[in-house]
């Protein structure tokens with residue numbers, strides 16, 4: 125927040141890091157320089173801006189999905205300054221515009237940092253990124269967890285991905301002594317390694333200098349902040365206005381030492397009664413899921429029994445990760461915004477490295493207490509609801525239960541069902557990547573879901589722009605499951621008594637109204653168009669339209685044939 129001090133310091137704080145890059149003179153130096161990018165990366169929060177790692181060979185630590193009791197060192201593709209490889213490679217007017225803007229942006233950043241020949245540097249950085257993009261995997265290809273699971277020994281690297289000094293790289297990444305390394309996209313890693321020897325060192329120095337300046341920009345002088353915003357948010361996402369300094373400061377603090385903020389948030393905004401009620405509701409949803417699984421007609425008995433075992437094993441966590449992380453190793457210095465960011469990134473990287481060789485911490489969260497979101501983690505076999513979503517429209521401990529079940533109850537059912545859908549079927553009751561559905565189950569499930577895909581394909585939020593029924597299928601299935609489970613759980617919570625009529629509305633009417641209110645929202649047309657192309661969730665208005673598949677909704681509001689939202693019974697999709 126001390127913008128005057130940041131302005132006075134100018135590019136001074138950046139010089140040490142730029143000198144380190146300028147001193148890269150050998151292939152081993154380059155390998156260390158590439159590894160350093162991962163250490164210096166302050167990771168975005170989940171649900172935030174693009175989470176592509178900035179390093180062309182991004183190092184990190186992950187849970188072994190085939191043996192979820194251990195951690196593995198991991199290498200993944202990254203290192204592009206636009207959201208996806210398609211931006212570099214696909215012949216499309218929007219992407220072509222972004223490419224032109226990106227080249228100008230790189231030059232502007234190099235110029236602001238005082239580097240010589242910013243135009244030439246930008247051309248070289250861009251050419252190198254375009255080369256990296258060519259060997260990278262598409263988002264579609266990255267959706268297959270089996271293909272992303274490739275274990276390489278240290279000795280494999282020189283043969284499978286020649287061109288990089290792998291000993292220097294792996295040591296600099298902190299992977300000394302690791303016998304096995306998980307390589308997520310082998311051909312992309314091989315492509316980047318090849319570029320390490322095929323592209324001149326001078327070009328790599330420009331590239332790494334740009335990565336360094338880019339990490340500095342959000343906490344640098346105003347000119348850097350504005351140039352960074354103009355490209356990243358205005359050009360790429362259509363955001364018209366830079367967020368207020370306090371908002372950017374809170375976001376940076378959340379990324380750098382989020383659990384410290386999270387602990388404060390929990391104390392202040394998560395009353396014990398909210399936790400107790402949330403636990404009662406999640407248990408009720410879980411019980412509803414068990415009843416639904418037992419009653420399924422399309423699932424084979426052997427799969428049902430495994431599903432019930434998995435349901436029993438699934439954990440539900442509310443509030444935040446417990447215990448919260450603390451930051452004893454992190455030095456925070458007044459008047460050193462960039463230094464704080466670098467130290468926080470390196471602290472987080474070290475913390476991850478320290479997990480190697482230790483048992484898996486199944487309590488870990490990637491969300492913070494104040495995050496307004498929910499998640500299912502099939503490997504840790506749990507669903508998580510931060511305190512941030514246990515408020516407002518989603519939940520009020522004093523509200524009528526119909527309203528809570530229609531809002532947070534549906535979200536709970538949605539997340540729980542993710543552990544049991546076609547993606548969840550890939551992870552067994554230990555959280556291991558191991559398909560537990562029979563081929564027959566998969567066939568039955570797919571046949572039922574195709575009808576839902578076709579239903580959503582017909583929706584047209586903007587003239588000529590339809591929802592992609594397959595892109596959004598998993599989330600639409602989860603919404604439908606969430607509605608069914610939450611309504612069951614609400615009915616069970618009445619304990620056999622009729623629901624009270626409140627304000628002239630029945631219990632079921634209040635349930636469905638509450639569900640629809642959660643998804644009230646507006647977005648700019650440009651953003652909506654981008655969502656339709658990339659977001660696996662349908663826009664809110666059409667998530668609300670999911671009720672058309674629920675018989676109880678027709679009864680609640682006496683919806684008749686010929687009315688806009690009516691669907692004939694044979695077209696309603698029933699899955700769980």
Ligand SMILES: [Zn+2]
Pocket residue numbers: 538539542599602
């Ligand atoms: Zn979901």
